[in-house]
């Protein structure tokens with residue numbers, strides 16, 4: 001239990017918002033510096049994404065050997081991954097183990113949502129207010145809300161009139177939802193929708209999948225591990241630990257080194273087949289870099305994957321609806337799938353093509369499209385998130401001179417390397433826009449890098465008897481220009497998706513994640529640090 005009376009008004013060194021991957025590691029790291037830290041999280045437990053997203057079929061698309069913390073050899077030795085791709089329950093167990101193992105809970109206020117954080121120019125400290133009445137005064141605020149924490153819930157006309165059960169995947173009730181023998185509708189076919197659909201189809205009476213944009217997906221092979229597997233994986237940890245920082249996207253697998261069109265067509269096909277058969281995201285994250293910027297290379301790989309989709313769906317009309325044609329492979333997030341396309345061969349599954357028959361509204365009984373009403377007992381919204389910015393906009397951040405982050409970001413979303421924001425001194429931001437996180441980096445790798453950078457920065461301030469750090473407007477502009485220059489060479493930045501903010505009405509169309517690769521990002525961050533925080537005002 002948090003004792004509000006004792007916490008209230010006690011000066012802290014740092015408040016961390018979020019007790020997921022970044023938040024827990026940030027707490028551990030700042031404690032090592034001897035700082036007084038409090039983590040605040042709206043959830044009742046640790047895990048962030050892996051607390052909230054307990055929908056059926058939720059699991060990582062990153063293999064467990066690179067989806068973990070590297071700060072403790074003991075932890076690496078003790079924790080036994082059960083499978084290559086841990087499901088939500090296993091991931092959540094991992095975070096609970098970490099929280100207990102390092103005695104983190106005593107510094108976490110659960111069931112507490114941060115409502116505002118206000119910088120006080122006179123004291124050069126932040127005042128943080130929460131919905132429980134807990135208020136905190138702190139030198140630093142560190143956001144660790146994750147890039148995908150603000151779900152898109154109220155979306156459809158008439159949604160509140162539905163008499164059945166309506167749930168968003170990212171707010172899945174902890175006690176579960178009984179889907180047995182029910183008529184279920186799933187709206188959305190992103191990484192989440194795909195996992196839900198392939199998982200619940202055998203259990204429900206009837207499943208209707210409402211698809212607006214067809215999605216590519218690559219088959220997952222998810223072996224369960226025994227002790228011998230774990231020993232072999234552990235033996236490679238020293239190598240893995242080094243490799244993750246050197247690959248474009250923070251996995252331990254390097255990409256193809258030969259230029260796509262320097263390879264004869266037959267051999268290219270063989271390579272694509274091998275990447276496909278790997279049962280991982282290798283085809284996307286460690287395939288050919290040209291997929292991201294060369295339309296001809298992208299076309300060939302897209303055709304290859306389209307062929308694979310068509311092969312697995314019996315009804316050619318359904319296969320055509322499921323085959324993406326309006327964007328190239330890899331320009332939106334590519335999910336792994338486990339029988340997703342074959343699910344549409346089942347007699348109890350229907351696909352509704354929302355491009356042909358859009359949703360008009362949700363009714364008392366179900367969903368009405370332009371082709372008529374479909375009666376349902378349960379509607380599952382797998383409709384995604386306000387990515388990158390949503391978590392920030394949910395909090396009223398006020399920086400120097402009372403400036404509002406919400407207002408500033410209405411004009412333009414700006415950050416410096418996704419780590420700080422001009423006008424908001426001593427606010428550090430993990431998983432903010434314009435870092436590689438979410439889209440082009442295995443999140444745990446990048447988050448751990450950001451936490452380390454922030455920790456070293458705070459340590460630097462203390463050691464140099466400085467209290468405040470803030471990026472200059474010029475440095476922020478330079479980073480944005482650099483971000484845009486790289487982004488605009490890619491096909492990704494021209495494609496509609498949450499990567500570019502196009503899933504939110506009125507959001508600026510701009511690639512949210514840095515796409516220069518993790519090594520380039522780390523180099524840029526290191527350079528700033530080595531030059532005594534060049535581009536930042538330190539006082």
Ligand code: N01
Nearest residue numbers: 059060061188189190191192193212213333382383384498
């Ligand atoms: O969300 P999404 P997500 N009417 O935005 C549709 C991570 N993740 O939750 O494409 C009808 O990708 C929307 O249609 P369209 C991962 O990074 C990781 O699936 O906009 N449809 C789309 O089909 C992922 O990328 C893991 O046309 C509407 C879907 O809803 C990110 O989370 C697992 C609509 C939303 O797809 C987000 O994935 C799951 C409307 N009004 C998620 N609005 C793993 O690691 C939206 N849609 C395994």
